[in-house]
Amino acid sequence: MALLLVFLIAVSGCIAGDEFRKGFDALKSAAPSREQVEKGLFCSNAAFAVTSASWSNGELSVVIENNGNRDLSGFDITARSARGIITTGDGKTIAQSLTGTIIVSTADRPDDVTVASTECPSAKDTAIVISS
Missing domain, CATH: 1.20.5 (Single alpha-helices involved in coiled-coils or other helix-helix interfaces)
Incomplete structure (x- = not known):
């Protein structure tokens, strides 16, 4: 027993x-891992606005104002038109408190464009595209 x-x-x-x-x-x-925490803190200071988006002669010009507390490097641009969606990346760096312009070649005039930070995909903004 x-x-x-x-x-x-x-x-x-x-x-x-x-x-x-x-x-x-x-x-x-x-x-959360240390890397996740560090990226969360890093991305909490990422903020920008698409201040204008215009299309002329096959070029989409997107003006981005960095209103965050750090430099932003790399952007994913998604342009939507009646004929489809174009997605492209750009490695441009825009310093904090400054404005930068990204040029994308596209034969079709997009209806709108969405820009997202490559480093922090949750930081994004959308704008209606105007013809110039």
Whole structure:
């Protein structure tokens, strides 16, 4: 009987230990990594606005004002027209508090353009495209 009791205690201890380890592993994976925290802090200072978007002679000109607290490097530009969507990237850097212009070649006049930061995709803005 004592042997059975020792066996049951050992088995329940192993099960409890296994459950504890699984719970601990779940907590570790739920906690944000150092890289995620650093990127979150880095991106919290990213802010910009598309102040104008114009199309003329096959060129889309997008003016971006960096109104965040840090320089922005790299942008993803998505232009939508009746004929489809054009997506392109640009490695341009716009220093904080300054304005920059990105030129995209496109035969069709887009209806609107969305610009997102390559480094911080949640930082984005959309503008209606006008013809010049």
